[in-house]
Amino acid sequence: MAGRVVLLDDERSAPVNAPWAGPLLALGARLARQPQPDPESRLVVAVTVPTRDLAAALIATGWTLTRPVTAPPAVEEVLETLQPSSPVRMVASRELVADRFVSYEVVGGRPRVRVGASGWLLEKVDMLLPAPGLPATRFRRTGLTLPGSLVTSVDRARTWLVAQVACGADVVLVGTKSCLAAEMAVRPGRGNLGVGHNSFGEILRPDDGSRSAWGSAILPAARFEEAVVPPEARLAVLDGSSAIGWLNDLTTDFSVAIIDRSVADDFAAESIIQLRSMGGTPVSLYRAWVAAADRCRGAGF
C-alpha cells in the first residue's frame, strides 16, 4: 500500500507530510477520467483553498498522471516514412535527442541511425518520433529522469519515458507566472516507496520556450490579451482572481478555478457565481469527491 503524500522543497530537503495535497491530486485525476463534455459545453469546477500554494501544480499533476499515454509507434515503422532533414525526437540511452534526422544505414552489418551530429546503433534507440515544425532553437539533448514515487504509486512507471517525450500542452496553468514557475521545483511524492521523487516540473514539463518536448504551459494571468492558449489544451487551471477573469473567454473542455480564501476580496467568487447563473448547470461533485478523497489515502488516486 503506498504511503502518505509528501512534499519536498527540493531534492535535498526532508519530506513533509501533506495529507491536504491528496484531494487536489484526486481532483485532477477525477477530471482526467471524465468523459468529454458535449460540444458547446464545458465543465467548470471551483475549489476554495486556505492558501493558494501548490494547488494548481497538484491539480495539474493529478490530471497529467491519469491522462492516457499513447503507445508510440515502433521505431522501424517510423524509419520507413522519415524524410531526411525532418526534425525528430528520439530516446536513446535515457536521453531525449531532438534534432534533424540525417540518415538510417547499415554499417558493418549493424544498423545505425544518424540524428543531428551523432549516430546511434538502432538497438539502442528506444523511441523515435517525427517532430514536424520543431524549430532549431529547441534542438538539444536532455537527460531523462527516472520515475519517482508518485509516478510509481499510480502505476505509470512503465509509461514514464513515453510520457516524457510526448509533446503537447494538454493542461495550462494560469496565474502569477513567477510564483507558478518557482513551484515547479517542489517535489510531490509518496513516502515509503524507497525511490526518489520527481519535481512538478519533471512531471508537468511546462513549455519554457527551449524544451524539446513539453506537456503544459504556464501563462501569466494579467496579460490575457497577449496570451495564447495552446489549441490542444483540455484543462485550464486558474490560480487567483486575475486568472479566474479568463473564464468567460476560455474554451477548454475542463476548467478549475482555484479561489484563495485568504484573499480579502470576493471578485473571484463573484465571477464564478455570475458565470454559473448565466446558463450553467450545477453538477454535484460531492459523491465523487468523497470517493476520491478516500482513494487518495490508499493506492493511487
Next chain:
Amino acid sequence: MTGMSQIADRYQAAEDLARGIVELHAVADEAGAYLDVALKRLIIQLRAEDPEIWQDLLMVARQARWRLATNPAPAAFRSDDDELLVALLAACRRRRLAADEQTQLLLEDLARRAEEAHARDRPTGEVLLESLRDLDYQACVVITASGRAQNATRSWFNDLGISVPVIRGSFREQADVVEQAYAVGSPSLFGPSLLTAPRANALTYVLPSWVQDRSLPKSSLADYAEGAIRPERKIFKIGREPLLDDPPAVVEVQLVPAPVWSRQAPPRPPRADEVLARKLLLGGGLAIMLDQDGEHIRSLYPRCPAGERVELADVSAVTVGSYLVLREGATQSAMLYDWAIDLLGNRGPHASRSQEEWKGALQAQLDRLGTAAVVRALARAGVKRADRAAAWTSVTMVRPQRDRDFELLLEWLGLPIQPHFELATALRRARLQASQDIREILEDAVSSADLSELERDGFLRFELDVLGFRSIIATRVLAISPNIEPTHHHDVRRPFEDWGAQWLE
C-alpha cells in the same frame, strides 16, 4: 515561497476551525454605549431634516463611534483622535445655532459623550490585555480592523514591552500558524477570510457590547458550494452592562463609516460623448470617475514580488482596498495611444485614420439607432460581445477582442475588412508594447519606492524622468459609489480633488 510545513499548518488550522467554535467576547463599554445611544437619538431626531446639511456632522460622529469599536488602545495612545474630537465639537457647536431646542439638547449630549469616551481607556483594550497575559503573551496575535488601530495598539504594546504581533485586516502578513488570534471588532469587519483561512488554532473576536452586528460573515460562494465552512459561534459577555434609560430602537446597524454619496440626478442614458461611470474615493483627498465598461486599469499590488507589482487589472476587480496607479491631471490612455501610434512609424497616421473611420461609423449608428438597437443588431449578426458596442468607440479600446466580432462589426458597418483589421491589430500590438514599456518604467519606480508609506497613508507620488509621464500617483480606493452616472469621456479616470473621504479610515 511558503514552506511545506507552513502550508500543511494552514490547511490543518482551516479544517480545525471549520469544525470548531469561534468565540465572541462582548465587553461592556459604558462610555461607548452612551455615545452610540446619543448618536442614534440624534439620527432619529434628524429624520425630518434635510440630510445634506447634517452630512458632515454625522460623518464625523460615525467615525468617532467606529474608532471606539475598533481601537483597543488606551487614551494616551489615541492622540490622533484629538483632531476628530475637535472637528466633532466644532460641528456640534455650528449646528446648534440654527437648531430647535430638542435638537440642541441632543447635540450637547452627543458632544459631551464624545468627550468622555475620548478621555477614557477602552474596556475592550483591558479585556484584550488580560487575555494576552493569560497566555503569557506567547503564540498569539492581535488583528485590528484599521491601520490607525494597528499603529495605536503597536505603540501601546511597545510601551508595555509586549511582543505580541499586531496585524491588520487579515492574516496575510503572518506566515506561521499561531495558537490564538484576537480580532478587535465585529466579525463582519474582517470578512470571511479570517474564518475560512485562519492562521491560528483558535479565533476570538473582542468587541464592545453595544455593537449589535455579531453575524459571522460568509463568502458569496458559501451558498452554492458543497462543504461550505460554517463554524459555530459562542458569545461571552464580559463586564457589567450600563443602564440606559429609554434606549432607542435599533436605528442603524451599519458600523463602518461610509461616505454619503450626493443625491443623484434622475437617471438618464449617456449622451454620445459620455460613458457610464462610478465615483471612486481615493486616498490623498482624490477621487476619479471609473468607467464601468472599461476593460483594464493599471493597479498596484504591494504584496506581490518585485517586478510583478504593477499590472493591468480588470475594472470590475477594483474594490475598496485596491491600489490604482494614475497620472496626475490626465489619463494614461491618451498617452498610451500617442505612444502606440509613434511605435507604428509610417503606419501610425494610417492607423489613426482607420480608427477614426470605423469608430466614427459606429458612433454614427449609435447616435442614429440608440445603443440598445445597435447591440441587438450586432448580436443578430453573430457578434458575441455585442454588449461592448458602445465601449468600442472609445480611444482606449483599439478593437473588439475577438477577431470574428471585429470582422462582423466592420461588415455590419458596411466597411471593408482590410485595411481596418490589419491596422487595428497592429495598433493593438503597439499599444500592448507601449503598455509593457510603461509597466517596466513603473515597476522600476515602484521597486525603489517605500511602499510602507503607501500602505500607511493610502497615497504615494512618484516622480519619473520620462517625457509626458512625470508625476504618477498610487492611491488606495477608499470607497466606491453605488451610483452610476453618465460622465464625459475626458473626465473618466482623471483624478480630481474630493474630500468626501476625509472621515473614512
